[in-house]
Amino acid sequence: MTKRIALATSADHAELHAHDLPLVDALRAAGLDPVAEVWTDPSVDWSAYDGVLLRSVWDYHLRYDEFTEWLALVDKGGVPVFNDSGLVRWNGDKRYLLELRERGVAIVPSQIAAGACLREVVGGLDGQQIVIKPTVSATARHTVRGVAGSPELTQAIDELPDIVYLVQPFLPEIQTDGEWSLMFIDGEFTHAVVKRPAAGDYRVQEEYGGHATVTEPSPAILDSAQAALQAAGRTPVYARIDGVVVNGRFLLMELELIEPYLYLPQSPEATHKLATTVATRL
Structure with missing residues (x-):
């Protein structure tokens, strides 16, 4: 039987965000039946799925207690969550950065x-x-x-x-050199972008005029990002490592394991790898 996977999304993106649409086709090609489901919809029977892949749940931080209760509900039904629900809970509060610092990861001073x-x-x-x-x-x-x-x-x-x-x-390097985002699927590096803010701003998000350029990281940047990912413990299905280079050293800003924009349209290879990884883990 074809395994069904719920792509958890928010009500604002009930049909998924446009950047996740290539993933739907890749999941089908991997032999799965993907269905977009709004995580806050009480009518959804999550136990009817073989797995739940977190994608456009971009509102989880606005109702965080409800989000953790929802994770507990899915866990109770015995349905695997990607990324792993334990990792997601740990990653939901940025205090994890201080834990990573204790494990030897260079972070932005916090x-x-x-x-x-x-x-x-x-x-x-x-x-x-x-x-x-x-x-x-x-x-x-x-x-x-x-x-x-x-x-x-x-x-x-x-x-x-x-x-x-x-x-x-505040790190002025974000304005001058940009912020790195390195994507990893099943622990392996796939692609990276450098995000730069609009002139006069410091926020790199598209909502504020920021833009991203696909860029190949140096061996030192890649090694630092891999070390940060390994310090998290369990290997996630997907991860985005955000950081900035200061005085030649990559400093971790965030390790995104919940709902990160993975720049999948810029990397068909990463999209395919994500789909096959999910299929393998089900």
Whole structure:
């Protein structure tokens, strides 16, 4: 019998995001029956599927508690999730970066701050250009940048919700050299892009005018990305390693294992490999 796989997506992309459409054909070619299902739809019987592949669940960070409850529901039904639900839970909160640092991975310098501690941490960085972002977030939501101690940043902090944040130095290399994204399927490197922000901005996401260019990484960048992936433990079906090169050293910004844009239209080979990997693991 043909195995059925649910492609978990959000209500905003009920028919999947356009960049995932090539994957549908590749999954069919691999002998699977892929069906897009909205993860928040209570009528979906997830136990009717042989597996669930997380794709366009780009709203998980907006309803994170509900998302983890949904993962538990799928787990209870004995349905495998890709990536593995344990890895997904670990990856959902950016505090995992500090764990990776303890495992020897070079990360962008980061401090954790919650509630009133945010002002205390920022106060200790007076005069420095910094970035503040929630530990559970995506697409630069509730992310602010500015000079610590400035009236502008102080006001921006006052308007932030009372949640847990990462506080990091602003890295001008993102504007001058760009941010790397390296894609891995089943632990193997497939392709990479360099993302650059629009002039005058620092956010590399397309929503803010950023753009990406397919680029071959140097051996040093590739080795650093592979080391970060290996430090996560179990080999994920797919991963995107985001980082920036500072003084010749690749610093990890994020290890994306949940719903990353994998630039599949730019790499038919990676699309095919992802489909065959999922089919093999079912």
